Amino acid sequence: MNYPFWDVPHIGSGWVIGIIAIFHVMISHFAVGGGFYLVLAERKALRENRQDWLEILRGHSKFFLILTGVFGAASGVGIWFAIGLAHPEATSTLIHNFVFGWAIEWVFFMVELTTAAVYYYTYGRVSNELHLKVGWLYAVASFLTLVIINGILTFMLTPGQAWLNHALTGREAEFFWQAFFNPTYWPSLVLRTLVCVSLAGIWALVTCSRLDGETHGNLKTELVRWSSKWLIPSFFLMPFVMVWYLFSVPEGQRELLKLGISTIGSGAFTQVTRVGLVIIMASATIVLVVYFLAWRAPREFTFSHAVSVLLLGLVATGAGEYTRETLRKPYVVGQHMYSNGVRVKWVDKYNKEGYLTHSPWVRKDPALPPAMAIGEAMFRGQCMSCHTRDAYRSMERLLAGRNRESIGNVLKILHEHGEPYRRYMPPLVGTQEEIKALGDYLATLVAPPATNAAPAALAAKP
Numbered sequence: 001m002n003y004p005f006w007d008v009p010h011i012g013s014g015w016v017i018g019i020i021a022i023f024h025v026m027i028s029h030f031a032v033g034g035g036f037y038l039v040l041a042e043r044k045a046l047r048e049n050r051q052d053w054l055e056i057l058r059g060h061s062k063f064f065l066i067l068t069g070v071f072g073a074a075s076g077v078g079i080w081f082a083i084g085l086a087h088p089e090a091t092s093t094l095i096h097n098f099v100f101g102w103a104i105e106w107v108f109f110m111v112e113l114t115t116a117a118v119y120y121y122t123y124g125r126v127s128n129e130l131h132l133k134v135g136w137l138y139a140v141a142s143f144l145t146l147v148i149i150n151g152i153l154t155f156m157l158t159p160g161q162a163w164l165n166h167a168l169t170g171r172e173a174e175f176f177w178q179a180f181f182n183p184t185y186w187p188s189l190v191l192r193t194l195v196c197v198s199l200a201g202i203w204a205l206v207t208c209s210r211l212d213g214e215t216h217g218n219l220k221t222e223l224v225r226w227s228s229k230w231l232i233p234s235f236f237l238m239p240f241v242m243v244w245y246l247f248s249v250p251e252g253q254r255e256l257l258k259l260g261i262s263t264i265g266s267g268a269f270t271q272v273t274r275v276g277l278v279i280i281m282a283s284a285t286i287v288l289v290v291y292f293l294a295w296r297a298p299r300e301f302t303f304s305h306a307v308s309v310l311l312l313g314l315v316a317t318g319a320g321e322y323t324r325e326t327l328r329k330p331y332v333v334g335q336h337m338y339s340n341g342v343r344v345k346w347v348d349k350y351n352k353e354g355y356l357t358h359s360p361w362v363r364k365d366p367a368l369p370p371a372m373a374i375g376e377a378m379f380r381g382q383c384m385s386c387h388t389r390d391a392y393r394s395m396e397r398l399l400a401g402r403n404r405e406s407i408g409n410v411l412k413i414l415h416e417h418g419e420p421y422r423r424y425m426p427p428l429v430g431t432q433e434e435i436k437a438l439g440d441y442l443a444t445l446v447a448p449p450a451t452n453a454a455p456a457a458l459a460a461k462p
Contacts, residue, residue, distance in 0.1 A: 003089065009388070012388045013082075027068055029146075029317075034199070038060065041226070052219050065120045090332045093337065101151065105148040146193070154182050154188045158249065163179040191242065194241065198230060205301070205306045211223070278319040286309055294309075361377060396446055411439050415427065415429075415435055
């Protein structure tokens with residue numbers, strides 16, 4: 001336990017990342033797809049000498065600049081802060097192995113921000129040819145940020161055997177490209193590109209929906225239908241790319257889907273399967289709404305209709321990110337680091353020497369029994385990356401009705417990494433004394449209120 005644990009009451013630290021990431025993905029993927037939308041729409045307008053299109057596109061580019069340049073950039077920084085606090089071990093691994101990748105991505109990001117501003121503020125002030133070139137420069141730079149980030153994100157699911165063979169040897173940097181172009185890199189890149197294209201169309205529908213259908217009937221019809229076409233590639237290609245992606249995922253992670261399907265009646269670990277169904281239903285609903293409300297009746301397509309499509313896109317995007325995160329379980333970096341920051345190769349070491357042996361994060365409070373402080377530190381370090389005390393995936397609910405002996409049996413199973421938890425939970429590491437202290441601490445969480453003072457006192461301390 002090298003780092004202190006960031007304890008976020010009720011929702012847990014993981015959901016802080018999730019909430020920020022869902023909105024960030026909606027905006028950042030729009031930043032990629034929207035760049036190509038703007039430049040292609042402008043090129044079409046110039047070829048057809050459509051000044052009415054150019055006026056609408058100018059307004060859309062302002063909206064695009066504010067949303068992506070302000071909220072997109074701010075949420076991106078927010079993710080950095082959140083992952084550094086919630087998963088410091090994993091963040092350290094990513095930085096040390098991809099430091100030059102991050103640096104290159106930031107160069108493209110700065111080009112992206114600069115050209116987005118130049119594109120908007122030079123509308124009508126420079127030649128059409130130069131303005132288009134600025135637009136293309138933005139679109140390419142933005143897409144290249146996706147190309148780089150995708151390699152780092154997919155590494156966390158499938159780092160590749162070449163990198164895994166040399167993890168913790170000091171030679172990891174020699175296998176940068178093998179880790180970057182990992183088994184799920186290409187299907188993920190195609191999948192995210194399709195999402196970018198779809199979101200470009202969805203966000204454009206928000207702008208187009210604000211046109212008055214009576215005053216600008218023909219213009220609104222053309223723009224709404226042209227924007228709707230941006231959803232067609234995803235509609236036809238997404239199912240095939242999803243199958244490609246799933247077959248690139250390790251068999252152990254695919255087992256989570258099979259487990260959810262096979263146990264859906266008994267209510268076992270079905271979250272990933274249920275969320276997968278949410279993706280399918282939300283995506284299908286988007287297509288139906290866009291076809292019946294936008295394509296067939298573009299003049300009557302209202303702002304509320306567009307917001308409904310946008311919310312459905314948010315649901316589908318959030319479900320997709322949740323599924324990607326869940327497929328990694330029980331790892332945060334596949335086959336290398338468990339979701340609680342314990343490295344796979346260090347499990348035996350921790351079991352022999354102790355998980356907290358060299359940790360400075362055990363509370364030194366003379367008012368509390370030493371074993372209770374050790375148990376709480378074990379809980380923070382090994383459990384709270386996924387569980388809370390009393391809310392999301394709470395231990396109080398999961399252990400309700402169990403006595404101390406029953407809790408000890410569960411911990412024994414987790415320590416031996418046996419069924420039925422091994423597919424989605426890390427092994428419990430530490431000496432027998434540390435595990436016993438954890439069991440004593442967990443028992444107090446489900447004890448009657450009168451005997452529950454110790455964890456309450458611990459939780460109240462900073």
